[in-house]
Amino acid sequence: MIFTDGNEQATNYNEYSYEKAVSKSDKIKRVLYFAAVVFIMILPILIAMLFHVYFIMYVMPLVLIVGIPLAKYFFKYFQTEYKYTVNRSNFKMELIHGKSKPKTLYECDVKDMEFAVPSSEAQGRLDGRKFDTKAVCLVSGDSPDKYVTAFRDKNGKSVLLYFEGCKKSLKIMNYYNKNVTVSSELNH
Numbered sequence: 768m769i770f771t772d773g774n775e776q777a778t779n780y781n782e783y784s785y786e787k788a789v790s791k792s793d794k795i796k797r798v799l800y801f802a803a804v805v806f807i808m809i810l811p812i813l814i815a816m817l818f819h820v821y822f823i824m825y826v827m828p829l830v831l832i833v834g835i836p837l838a839k840y841f842f843k844y845f846q847t848e849y850k851y852t853v854n855r856s857n858f859k860m861e862l863i864h865g866k867s868k869p870k871t872l873y874e875c876d877v878k879d880m881e882f883a884v885p886s887s888e889a890q891g892r893l894d895g896r897k898f899d900t901k902a903v904c905l906v907s908g909d910s911p912d913k914y915v916t917a918f919r920d921k922n923g924k925s926v927l928l929y930f931e932g933c934k935k936s937l938k939i940m941n942y943y944n945k946n947v948t949v950s951s952e953l954n955h
Contacts, residue, residue, distance in 0.1 A: 779942075783933040784850035784863075788907040797845050804838045843867055849904040853877070853936045856943040858918075860904055860930065872902065873926055875918040877940045883916035883947040886929065892917070899924035906931055912953050 789797075811827050814820070843865025850869060851860045856877040861869035882892055898917070905913060914932040919925055932953050940947040 778935075779855045779939055780853070781933065781936045781939055782850065782852045783931070783936055784848055785906050785931050787847040787849065787905070790907070793845065800842070800845065804834070808834050849930070851904075851930060851936065853939045855939075858940065860902075860928065862904075872904070873918075873920055873928060875920060875926075877943040877947070879918050880940070880944055880946060881917040883914060883937070883940060883944075885932065885948065885950045885952075886913040886915045888948065889915040893927070897925075898927040900926045902926065903929045904931075905929055916947075 808830060811830050846865045848863040849860065850863060851858065857874070858877050858880070859874045860872045862872050863869045882889070884892070893915075896917075900920070910931060912932040914930055914937070916928050916930070917925065918928075932950065934949065934953050937947055937949040937953070941949050
């Protein structure tokens, strides 16, 4: 439930989340991960057979009891989801691995953004500029709703952030900062 102070409507809040698309390199990493997990699970049996030390077979249930939950726990790092929230003039980008608690990546006041424009329009604004941090929080590199923004984080470092544009979020951001461009071609 969203409470307002009476002057602003509840429409000054939007939350948008999206999963990162699985690329070919991500698929290869997943296959290698599963191969490594299977190998580690079978390793005690191989050691027992190689050295004729069959007491290690008693350790095998322990390997499975500990190994399977650990494998599931670390697999969440192969599932990436981004979520950003626009709450009045506050912008917050979060990273979620699997079903874990969101981790705040960047947070700033929309009024402090230098610009937030479709990436196709950003080239002139980026020429020759150096940023302390460049972050890509996109579904994929060829996303049609790719936006780019520049701002200073709470530590004073300059940040260039690529993110997925959402009409409602961008309209709220535009209300607080006229340097935010809302494209009519957005899909979301």
